[in-house]
Amino acid sequence: MPNIAEDLRLARETLRAQGASVVAVSGGAVRGVAHGEGLRPLLRLLDEGAVAPGCAVADRTVGLAAAKLMTGAGVAAIWSPLGSVLAAEWLAGAGVFFEWERQVPVILGRDARTECPMEQLARNTEDIRSGLARLMGTGRKG
Numbered sequence: 001m002p003n004i005a006e007d008l009r010l011a012r013e014t015l016r017a018q019g020a021s022v023v024a025v026s027g028g029a030v031r032g033v034a035h036g037e038g039l040r041p042l043l044r045l046l047d048e049g050a051v052a053p054g055c056a057v058a059d060r061t062v063g064l065a066a067a068k069l070m071t072g073a074g075v076a077a078i079w080s081p082l083g084s085v086l087a088a089e090w091l092a093g094a095g096v097f098f099e100w101e102r103q104v105p106v107i108l109g110r111d112a113r114t115e116c117p118m119e120q121l122a123r124n125t126e127d128i129r130s131g132l133a134r135l136m137g138t139g140r141k142g
Contacts, residue, residue: 003028004097007056008077015058015079026055039118042066046073062087062100063107064122071096082107084119 011025014033021041024032032050034041042059045051046069053074059066062080067087070078071094078091083100084107091098107116 004054004056004077008058008079008097008099011056011058012079015060020058021060022051023058024050024052024055025057026052031055039065039069042069051075061107062098063116063119064090065118067091067096068122086119086123 006028007025010028010030011023014020014023014025014030018033019035020033021036022032022034022045023030024045031052032045032048034044036044042051051057051070051073054076056077056079057070057075058079059070060081062070062078062083064084064086067078067090071091075096077097077099079099081101083098083103085103085105088098088100088103107119108114109116
């Protein structure tokens, strides 16, 4: 029987040990590790199928966009050193277990003064992938 608490612990420890951005664990095994900035590492693991229903995810920063992407994938539990109030409210409403080391009102952008564009985007759309494609200029479709 899967132990989500153990999966979450393994995800957290792997994130820290490897200096990763995102780690997905399921059934006691690491299913994916990604490095990089912003939402790209999470999107990569989603595309690879590593972030899947019932898994546990450790993510360096969880804002509303990441929370919506993970709940859409059916993630069971999330840990992060930094999470936003908006993400916490979304996850609580979706019934997803989450744990932050530190909670902030919003995730800040790279300038560390204004709200992250991804957080703003997530507040205004349910189609996160399509919105991200426009914002990031990648042309990717959901």
